[in-house]
Amino acid sequence: MPTTTTAPATKSGFGSTSRKDNWWVTPLLTFLGLSSFIVYSTWAAFQAADYFSNVNGADYLSPFYSPVLWDANDSISGKSLESGHALFGPQPSWWPGFLPFSPAFLILWAPAGFRMTCYYYRGAYYKAFWADPPSCAVGEPRKSYLGENSLPLIIQNIHRYFLYVAIGFLFFLAYDAYRAMWFINETGEATFGIGVGTIVLSLNVFFLSGYTLGCHSLRHLVGGFMNHFSKAPIRSKCYSCVSCLNKRHMVWAWCSLFWVGFTDVYVRFLADKIDFRLL
Numbered sequence: 001m002p003t004t005t006t007a008p009a010t011k012s013g014f015g016s017t018s019r020k021d022n023w024w025v026t027p028l029l030t031f032l033g034l035s036s037f038i039v040y041s042t043w044a045a046f047q048a049a050d051y052f053s054n055v056n057g058a059d060y061l062s063p064f065y066s067p068v069l070w071d072a073n074d075s076i077s078g079k080s081l082e083s084g085h086a087l088f089g090p091q092p093s094w095w096p097g098f099l100p101f102s103p104a105f106l107i108l109w110a111p112a113g114f115r116m117t118c119y120y121y122r123g124a125y126y127k128a129f130w131a132d133p134p135s136c137a138v139g140e141p142r143k144s145y146l147g148e149n150s151l152p153l154i155i156q157n158i159h160r161y162f163l164y165v166a167i168g169f170l171f172f173l174a175y176d177a178y179r180a181m182w183f184i185n186e187t188g189e190a191t192f193g194i195g196v197g198t199i200v201l202s203l204n205v206f207f208l209s210g211y212t213l214g215c216h217s218l219r220h221l222v223g224g225f226m227n228h229f230s231k232a233p234i235r236s237k238c239y240s241c242v243s244c245l246n247k248r249h250m251v252w253a254w255c256s257l258f259w260v261g262f263t264d265v266y267v268r269f270l271a272d273k274i275d276f277r278l279l
Contacts, residue, residue: 016139023135030128033254037261044264045104048072050271051264052083053197057184060176060197061085062267063204063260067172068103085176107169114166115257117159119216120249160217170209177201197266204256204263211252214245 017023044051044064049072051065061068061083071086073079080090086103095101115121126132133140180198182190212218223239226232245252 017135017137019135019137023138027128027131027134030124033257034125034128037257040261041108041264044268045102045108046100048100048102048104049075049081050268051103052081052085053267053270054084054184055197055270056195058193058195058197059084059179059182059184060201060267060270061179062264063173063176063201063208064108064264065103066169066176067107069106070103072101072103110162110165111169114159114162114212115253117156117162118253119159120253122156160221163212163215163217163221166212166215170205170212173201173205173208177205197270200263200266204259207252207256207259210245211249211256214242214247214249214252216246216249218242219246 041064044062051062051068053060065083066085067087068083068085070088070091071080071083073091074081082090091101116125127134131140132142177198180201181192181194183193183195185191219239219242222242223229223232223235226235226239229236229239
């Protein structure tokens with residue numbers, strides 16, 4: 001008489017899994033890392049102060065505020081802070097008085113939108129914040145899935161457009177790093193030099209460039225749609241360069257996220273005139 005065997009019943013529902021490893025560590029660390037950055041960057045944007053420094057004749061600007069469209073007014077004196085970076089001068093008089101003004105509010109939507117719609121980050125925060133799913137082969141809370149062709153996930157398709165804006169920001173940040181290489185001496189002359197702040201701002205451009213130029217959308221833009229690279233050697237080389245960065249896209253994403261926050265902290269300390277000996 002033939003016999004049959006049945007597999008033991010497995011649990012179903014949110015968090016259920018047969019995995020034996022610590023699968024929850026990665027989404028937990030992602031949640032803590034992204035939450036910490038969101039809280040700090042929001043706080044820093046609301047400050048509208050201490051976003052630039054001219055310590056020891058060096059000109060440093062926080063990446064959270066670059067480019068500065070209008071300088072904010074000092075909360076005590078009411079006068080413009082005059083960072084020397086504002087493209088259009090002091091805080092505009094037409095700004096509604098009931099709305100808090102910060103130069104960061106005017107530009108942070110662009111890098112924030114680029115990261116929120118990033119192919120790597122969306123996978124990371126889907127797991128960490130939405131538990132969608134918490135990890136591979138782990139039960140999730142939802143019962144249905146509409147796909148990324150329906151709201152709200154269809155909004156993620158604008159990532160390719162945020163890419164163009166993000167590349168433009170690299171030029172502003174590179175210019176800020178260049179300005180940080182020139183120090184004003186006692187006679188008022190600009191002399192070339194390298195300080196700790198110069199290195200900090202330059203590394204910020206380096207990490208952000210590695211992250212931005214390794215974007216999946218840029219990889220497709222430069223050659224992802226081609227069938228014969230032999231017919232376009234220059235585009236083939238560009239595709240290889242972007243693909244090389246794309247292989248470490250997660251590393252670039254986290255390094256750039258940490259360093260842009262660290263750069264703001266560094267400039268903020270200098271602007272607050274904390275006495276460092278090697279700045």
